[in-house]
Amino acid sequence: MCEKLRDKNGPLLKKEIKRFVSNGRVCNLQEEVFALSGKMFCSLSFVPALALDHEGRIIAANEQFNNFFSIQNELTVGSYLKDVLYDSQIRNNQGEFLCPVLESLFTGACCNMENRVVLGKNVAVFTSLILDCSGRPLGILASYYELQLNDTGASGLLRLAACMREKVGNRDTYTLSHSELVGRYAFAIASRLGLKKLEQDMVFLTGLLHDVGKILIPERIISKKGPLTRGEYVIVLKHPLYSRDILAEHKHFHDILPAVTHHHERYDGNGYPDGLRGENIPLYSRILAVVDAFEAMTADRPYRKANCIALACTELKDNAGTHFDPEIVEVFIELVSEQFSCYGRPCFPSESKIY
Ligand SMILES: [Fe+2]
Numbered sequence: 001m002c003e004k005l006r007d008k009n010g011p012l013l014k015k016e017i018k019r020f021v022s023n024g025r026v027c028n029l030q031e032e033v034f035a036l037s038g039k040m041f042c043s044l045s046f047v048p049a050l051a052l053d054h055e056g057r058i059i060a061a062n063e064q065f066n067n068f069f070s071i072q073n074e075l076t077v078g079s080y081l082k083d084v085l086y087d088s089q090i091r092n093n094q095g096e097f098l099c100p101v102l103e104s105l106f107t108g109a110c111c112n113m114e115n116r117v118v119l120g121k122n123v124a125v126f127t128s129l130i131l132d133c134s135g136r137p138l139g140i141l142a143s144y145y146e147l148q149l150n151d152t153g154a155s156g157l158l159r160l161a162a163c164m165r166e167k168v169g170n171r172d173t174y175t176l177s178h179s180e181l182v183g184r185y186a187f188a189i190a191s192r193l194g195l196k197k198l199e200q201d202m203v204f205l206t207g208l209l210h211d212v213g214k215i216l217i218p219e220r221i222i223s224k225k226g227p228l229t230r231g232e233y234v235i236v237l238k239h240p241l242y243s244r245d246i247l248a249e250h251k252h253f254h255d256i257l258p259a260v261t262h263h264h265e266r267y268d269g270n271g272y273p274d275g276l277r278g279e280n281i282p283l284y285s286r287i288l289a290v291v292d293a294f295e296a297m298t299a300d301r302p303y304r305k306a307n308c309i310a311l312a313c314t315e316l317k318d319n320a321g322t323h324f325d326p327e328i329v330e331v332f333i334e335l336v337s338e339q340f341s342c343y344g345r346p347c348f349p350s351e352s353k354i355y
Helices: 012-020 030-043 063-068 081-085 100-107 153-171 173-192 197-209 212-216 230-236 239-248 251-261 283-297 309-318 326-342
Strands: 049-053 058-061 112-118 121-131 137-145
Touching: 030 049, 030 058, 030 137, 049 063, 049 100, 081 100, 100 112, 100 121, 100 137, 112 153, 153 197, 173 197, 173 283, 173 326, 197 251, 197 283, 212 239, 239 251, 251 283, 283 309, 283 326, 309 326
Parallel strands: none
Antiparallel strands: 049 058, 049 137, 112 121, 121 137
16 A cells, blocks of 8 residues: 555655555555554654644644744644644735645645744755645655754755755655655764754755765666676766765855765775775764665665665664774664654564564
């Protein structure tokens, strides 16, 4: 059933739904599948997240959402978001939508890292409209980031980043969804490590944009289903440098260039492009290496199915100190465990269909 769900804003959320919904148990009830997915999406998200049904009723909002927007009373499932948070209004006197999520739901235009004011806060908003197999909206999922990128350049930077992402997305939807999750995980690690808010934002941006250089790699190589030839592999290895070169053209991205360039370095010095070792690798790159690998392992690829989260975590632990910075692996596994615990599931269910 969930294979048939379609996501108008790229495959990211469909993948999350696939990852967290057990096939079979809720088949033939599409709305219930979506309701369950929405709850999972919120409870497993590291950032403020919200799920609404197709009429704008609340399916779920996570704790981060309540804290972030200082919502005192827990949002009642089934109530209309506009009634609870917007005084029953959808638009202001100028006819503008008050809430980007309801706007996306009613117009069908999703937010791709748009800079908006939500409940008095400046945030970057992502929304994804989830449709059933006949194209009817089942509901919408949203996540929020309060980015404090320095000064007046912030909204321009967000627009630029969204535009870059769109370029990648038009070519390669896998890279787009991959980068979005990598950004989200990297952001969570940065905040757990106690980095300053601005640094957390830069880590997030690095995650979103680290693979932008893949747009310069020929289509036949990027979407090849079988193994790559040596020559093709050599071309793929150049993508961190391509990413650096593309981003270097925009002065706002200069701070993240080292992290982007070195996101495939290994802790033991056997990575590329420069074979940097240990703490000589920029911190943001060490964070990216962990979440990049985790996301790749837990995603479907053209040539293999996704691994379960437990297996991916074991793989990270086994490679801590060689491929990955062991401290970052530890922090990330702690975060993943917490997200699972808060949903009331065993941390790493051994025979689960969660993938
Ligand atoms: Fe990469």
